Amino acid sequence: MDYKKLGLKCGIEIHQQLATKHKLFCECSAAFQDREPVFEVKRKLRAVAGELGKIDTAAMHETLKGKVFRYKVYMNESCAVELDEEPPHPMNRQALEIGLQIAVMLNCEIPEEIEVMRKTVLDGSNTSGFQRTALVGLNGWVDTGFGRVGITNVCIEEDSAQILKKDRKGVVYGLNRLGIPLVEIGTSPDIHEPEQAREVAEKLGMILRSTGKVKRGIGTIRQDLNISITGGSRCEIKGVQKLNMIPKIVEKEVIRQKGIVAKGKNVSSDVRRALPDGRTDFLRPLPGAARMYPETDCPPIQVTGRMLERIKKSLPEIMTDTEQRLMKQYGLGEELAKQVVRSGKAALFEKLANVSDAKTVANVLTKYLKQFPVPDEKLDEFFGALGKKKVPKETLEGMLKQLSGGKPVKDVVTSAGEGLSEPDVENVVRDVIRKNPQVMKVARPEKALMGLVMKDVRGRAPGSLVMKVIMKEIKKH
Ligand SMILES: [Zn+2]
Structure with missing residues (x-):
C-alpha cells in the first residue's frame, strides 16, 4: 500500500506508570500489591451545573443511566483522597521530577509554572468524576529512521481505578490503582508509515x-x-499490548477506513479497541475536545531555573548509548550488552566488572541468576573474592548453586581456588x-608452554605446580 498517497496520519499516546513510592496526590503506597480489600463504598454520579450554569449533556446522559459504582478500599493503598472525601495533598515531587526529566529528554519546552487541571471522566473510574493532570513539557521531538516526529505534550497524571467486575447494574472498581503517578506522552500525527509507528513506540518506551x-x-x-487517512476520520485505538502488533493494527485500520471511503460513506470518529489479531472493534464515539478546567485545590508549582538546571545535569544515559559503551569499555558482544542493559542491571554490572571478569559477570547477571538467585550484596562479595580469575562454566555454576543455597562466599570461593x-x-x-606441537621445537619450550597452560588454569592451579x-x-619428549 502507498501510505503517502492514502494520506496516512498517525499519532501515538503512551501512558506509563512511574515507579514512585507514593501516589501522586496522597501518601498511599503506589506499589499496587494490596489484594484484599478492607471495605467497599457505593457511589452514583450526579451531573451538576458548571460555572456557566449549564449541565454537560454527556454528564447528564450518564446520570440518567442510574449506574451504581462500587469501590473496593485497600488498607495501604487507598485513603480519603481516593474516596474524594479529602482534598488532594501536595503533588508528589519525585513524580514531578521524573516527568520533567522525561520532558527534557524528549526535547520539550518546559512551562515556567506547572498547573494541575481536571479532566472530566464519566465512567466512574475516578471517584471525583475527573482525572488530575499537569502539563510538564510541550513542543518536543524524537527522531526516527523515517524522519522527526513531534511530541505535543508530556503530562503527569493520576492513573484511574481498576475495573474488577462489570455487569448491567454497574461496575466494581479497585481504588488501589487510582492515583498511581503516570506519565502521558502524546506525539503529533507525524507518523506516515506503519513501521514508523512501531519505531516511535519502541523509542519512547526505551527513553522511559x-x-x-x-x-x-x-x-x-x-x-x-x-x-x-485522507477522506477518513481520526479513530483512537486503545489497548495496544505488543509493539510488534502496531504496524499490523495501523495497516488494518487504514484498510478499514479505505473500504468505507470507497463506498462513499463517512468514517465515524470512534474509540476502538485493539484485538489480539490486529483488527479493532468499536468501543464508543470519540469525545470532543477534552473537557479540562483548573484544579483549584492544587496551587501552581513554579519550575525554577535552579530546579531545571539540576534535572538537566542528572539526565540518565539512554539505554542504546549504554549498550554501545558496555561493548566498547568492557568488550561485551552486542547481544550480551543488550541483555545486560535490558535486565536493568547495567549499574550493578559496571560495579562488578571493575573488580572481576566482565564477560563472566555479564553471563551471571543475564543467564544464571534466574536459576540460582543470589542477592546483589552477595554477588558483590563473590566477584570481589573471585577477582579477575576466569573459572570454567561448570565450576561457576557449581559456585552459584552453593551461593544461592546459602553457603557463605568465603567457603565457596576457597574451595574453588583449590x-x-x-x-x-x-x-x-x-x-x-x-x-601446539610447534612449541616443543623452540629454544626454551617451558617458557612458551607456561604461558599457554596458565591461560587455561589461572586461579585453579599454582604456577609452581604447573612448571x-x-x-x-618436556623430559618425556
Ligand atoms: Zn491515598
Missing part, C-alpha cells in the same frame, strides 16, 4: 525505561494509536602440547 524510574511488567504501560590436582594439570599440559608438570612432560 532509561530513567530507571518507571514500572515494568504487564499493565504498567499502555499505548493508544490515533489513525486517519582447583586442579596434579593429574588434572598433566592432562591440561598434554592437551596444550598436542594442540613442575611442564618440566616432567
Whole structure:
C-alpha cells in the first residue's frame, strides 16, 4: 500500500506508570500489591451545573443511566483522597521530577509554572468524576529512521481505578490503582508509515525505561494509536499490548477506513479497541475536545531555573548509548550488552566488572541468576573474592548453586581456588602440547608452554605446580 498517497496520519499516546513510592496526590503506597480489600463504598454520579450554569449533556446522559459504582478500599493503598472525601495533598515531587526529566529528554519546552487541571471522566473510574493532570513539557521531538516526529505534550497524571467486575447494574472498581503517578506522552500525527509507528513506540518506551524510574511488567504501560487517512476520520485505538502488533493494527485500520471511503460513506470518529489479531472493534464515539478546567485545590508549582538546571545535569544515559559503551569499555558482544542493559542491571554490572571478569559477570547477571538467585550484596562479595580469575562454566555454576543455597562466599570461593590436582594439570599440559606441537621445537619450550597452560588454569592451579608438570612432560619428549 502507498501510505503517502492514502494520506496516512498517525499519532501515538503512551501512558506509563512511574515507579514512585507514593501516589501522586496522597501518601498511599503506589506499589499496587494490596489484594484484599478492607471495605467497599457505593457511589452514583450526579451531573451538576458548571460555572456557566449549564449541565454537560454527556454528564447528564450518564446520570440518567442510574449506574451504581462500587469501590473496593485497600488498607495501604487507598485513603480519603481516593474516596474524594479529602482534598488532594501536595503533588508528589519525585513524580514531578521524573516527568520533567522525561520532558527534557524528549526535547520539550518546559512551562515556567506547572498547573494541575481536571479532566472530566464519566465512567466512574475516578471517584471525583475527573482525572488530575499537569502539563510538564510541550513542543518536543524524537527522531526516527523515517524522519522527526513531534511530541505535543508530556503530562503527569493520576492513573484511574481498576475495573474488577462489570455487569448491567454497574461496575466494581479497585481504588488501589487510582492515583498511581503516570506519565502521558502524546506525539503529533507525524507518523506516515506503519513501521514508523512501531519505531516511535519502541523509542519512547526505551527513553522511559532509561530513567530507571518507571514500572515494568504487564499493565504498567499502555499505548493508544490515533489513525486517519485522507477522506477518513481520526479513530483512537486503545489497548495496544505488543509493539510488534502496531504496524499490523495501523495497516488494518487504514484498510478499514479505505473500504468505507470507497463506498462513499463517512468514517465515524470512534474509540476502538485493539484485538489480539490486529483488527479493532468499536468501543464508543470519540469525545470532543477534552473537557479540562483548573484544579483549584492544587496551587501552581513554579519550575525554577535552579530546579531545571539540576534535572538537566542528572539526565540518565539512554539505554542504546549504554549498550554501545558496555561493548566498547568492557568488550561485551552486542547481544550480551543488550541483555545486560535490558535486565536493568547495567549499574550493578559496571560495579562488578571493575573488580572481576566482565564477560563472566555479564553471563551471571543475564543467564544464571534466574536459576540460582543470589542477592546483589552477595554477588558483590563473590566477584570481589573471585577477582579477575576466569573459572570454567561448570565450576561457576557449581559456585552459584552453593551461593544461592546459602553457603557463605568465603567457603565457596576457597574451595574453588583449590582447583586442579596434579593429574588434572598433566592432562591440561598434554592437551596444550598436542594442540601446539610447534612449541616443543623452540629454544626454551617451558617458557612458551607456561604461558599457554596458565591461560587455561589461572586461579585453579599454582604456577609452581604447573612448571613442575611442564618440566616432567618436556623430559618425556
Ligand atoms: Zn491515598
